[in-house]
Amino acid sequence: MASLSGLFSSSLKPSKTLSVKALSAPPTRGGDSFSFPHTSKPTHLPLTLSASRSDISHTDAATAAKKELIKDPDALWKRYLDWLYQQKDLGLYLDVSRVGFTDEFVVDMEHRFKAAFKAMDELEKGSIANPDEGRMVGHYWLRNSSLVPKPTLKTLIENTLDSICSFADDIIAGKIKPPSSPRFTQILSVGIGGSALGPQFVAEALAPDNPPLKIRFIDNTDPAGIDHQIAQLGPELASTLVIVISKSGGTPETRNGLLEVQKAFREAGLNFAKQGVAITQENSLLDNTARIEGWLARFPMYDWVGGRTSVMSAVGLLPAALQGIDIREMLTGAAIMDEATRTTSLKNNPAALLAMCWYWASDGVGSKDMVILPYKDSLLLFSRYLQQLVMESLGKEFDLDGNTVNQGLTVYGNKGSTDQHAYIQQLREGVHNFFATFIEVLRDRPPGHDWELEPGVTCGDYLFGMLQGTRSALYANGRESISVTIEEVTPRSVGAIIALYERAVGLYASLVNINAYHQPGVEAGKKAAAEVLALQKRVLSVLNEASCKDPVEPLTLDEIADRCHAPEEIEMIYKIIAHMSANDRVLIAEGSCGSPRSVKVYLGECNVDDMYA
Numbered sequence: 001m002a003s004l005s006g007l008f009s010s011s012l013k014p015s016k017t018l019s020v021k022a023l024s025a026p027p028t029r030g031g032d033s034f035s036f037p038h039t040s041k042p043t044h045l046p047l048t049l050s051a052s053r054s055d056i057s058h059t060d061a062a063t064a065a066k067k068e069l070i071k072d073p074d075a076l077w078k079r080y081l082d083w084l085y086q087q088k089d090l091g092l093y094l095d096v097s098r099v100g101f102t103d104e105f106v107v108d109m110e111h112r113f114k115a116a117f118k119a120m121d122e123l124e125k126g127s128i129a130n131p132d133e134g135r136m137v138g139h140y141w142l143r144n145s146s147l148v149p150k151p152t153l154k155t156l157i158e159n160t161l162d163s164i165c166s167f168a169d170d171i172i173a174g175k176i177k178p179p180s181s182p183r184f185t186q187i188l189s190v191g192i193g194g195s196a197l198g199p200q201f202v203a204e205a206l207a208p209d210n211p212p213l214k215i216r217f218i219d220n221t222d223p224a225g226i227d228h229q230i231a232q233l234g235p236e237l238a239s240t241l242v243i244v245i246s247k248s249g250g251t252p253e254t255r256n257g258l259l260e261v262q263k264a265f266r267e268a269g270l271n272f273a274k275q276g277v278a279i280t281q282e283n284s285l286l287d288n289t290a291r292i293e294g295w296l297a298r299f300p301m302y303d304w305v306g307g308r309t310s311v312m313s314a315v316g317l318l319p320a321a322l323q324g325i326d327i328r329e330m331l332t333g334a335a336i337m338d339e340a341t342r343t344t345s346l347k348n349n350p351a352a353l354l355a356m357c358w359y360w361a362s363d364g365v366g367s368k369d370m371v372i373l374p375y376k377d378s379l380l381l382f383s384r385y386l387q388q389l390v391m392e393s394l395g396k397e398f399d400l401d402g403n404t405v406n407q408g409l410t411v412y413g414n415k416g417s418t419d420q421h422a423y424i425q426q427l428r429e430g431v432h433n434f435f436a437t438f439i440e441v442l443r444d445r446p447p448g449h450d451w452e453l454e455p456g457v458t459c460g461d462y463l464f465g466m467l468q469g470t471r472s473a474l475y476a477n478g479r480e481s482i483s484v485t486i487e488e489v490t491p492r493s494v495g496a497i498i499a500l501y502e503r504a505v506g507l508y509a510s511l512v513n514i515n516a517y518h519q520p521g522v523e524a525g526k527k528a529a530a531e532v533l534a535l536q537k538r539v540l541s542v543l544n545e546a547s548c549k550d551p552v553e554p555l556t557l558d559e560i561a562d563r564c565h566a567p568e569e570i571e572m573i574y575k576i577i578a579h580m581s582a583n584d585r586v587l588i589a590e591g592s593c594g595s596p597r598s599v600k601v602y603l604g605e606c607n608v609d610d611m612y613a
């Protein structure tokens, strides 16, 4: 590895910034020579340019420029060297040479980044960076508590970390054990969104082959999914540590998961409280439940840590520690990356480079999607993790000044080379609506395990070849890509890439002037779901009244809607009835599902007290 580090050392880079125009062909923004076909939105020109990329069609000149670029490997190599970023302590490299930003664009962005760096600095000092919710944003403090603006919070962070480590050690050593087993063997994590995605990604990336405790997740209110997880545990439910994670402590899916698991414990004759752990904000519904029921342990969440940046709080650290993952190394990796991304030199700041590339590639309006391609099975869930981090942070209707902007960046991906046998065909040749990010891991296997499956070539060489081949093939067809390289998948490097993307999202949000730390749009779906359930109760109450008559009075959909005083909800009422009918509920529906007008409904049993009302 030493030789590679040497190869990538900054001393080998040319000191002068290459003029991209001087290179044979990279596309330029705002000029007629722009090279890539584009389908961006016609509105919102965020930069002061003479023309947007969307103004420029897929011309012959563009094609020529693209070809020229491919023909000049020397210029491309110079661009590679000129822009290659490395963080030696982390063994992390960032290559943005295959994104076609121009010198003019960089100059413009440097100007814009001044404000973004300032906003980030203020955020780290404790400003109310989430104005809508009046909250500080402090996930960076979790890995460097000396940054915390209030001494009490510093103590809280440090004490929580110590208590996570000692609790995990005691569980693994069997000092804390379940009532009817010699030790805990399984973790069942119940949580959703930011209370699941980080722990899932970390487990997939870093858990050893034989962890001290194996982990499973309930991250939905799908009864069949929950049954499956519980069934898979089987008799090991008796040695399962159930960690219920919810920052707010009131998320319905998580509450439902908890109630289902508690039912399974009751049915197995087990005492849930002796095996339950809560991670939530103090005095939340979940916290109060856990305290009153006397659960095994409770760990805090803080209002200044958002769900999607909570993986380095107890949310991610406790499950990781219980799986034998070195959480202090994860924190160290994140802290080193945090430091590296505080520099206000754009070219030496990997998070800023990412944000700049996103802005370039998507016109600062999300006109292209971010495809994440890790060439490493253990990083499979990175794209799913990033979906929440990026899309919940950046997908906003209004900017900070109240203008309608409908911002966002769509993220998806899976892993290479698997995807080469699935959707890379479209990326290479199809609709050009994305830019790619390759995540490369240099170390194929632990030392001493490799072998050559044909002369001079290992299995890992194939993976390497597939990545490089795809990167080249995409570029050759005018499709931009970023490459993030890490030496190995370790707690340190995983902490670092999480921190890298957290900061890139924060900086990008400043560039496009939006609040990255709230999620007002999520509430609309939750509210609508609650309204559906409320309507269901009204439907049941109306049906109950009609079914208690003698003779029973079957009702048409129109009659139900009318009696619910909700004629505009007739379609939803039909769906409610179809769903309940399919699940053998008390309700009896006559007629054909395919023709709603023919349906007549009554309840199989009348409840004189009308418990649905």
Ligand SMILES: O=P(O)(O)OC[C@H]1O[C@H](O)[C@H](O)[C@@H](O)[C@@H]1O
Pocket: 192, 193, 194, 195, 245, 246, 247, 248, 249, 250, 251, 254, 307, 308, 392, 519, 522
């Ligand atoms: O951790 P919880 O409070 O249960 O929240 C879980 C999730 O709920 C919502 O959907 C939010 O939009 C997410 O940001 C959050 O991660």
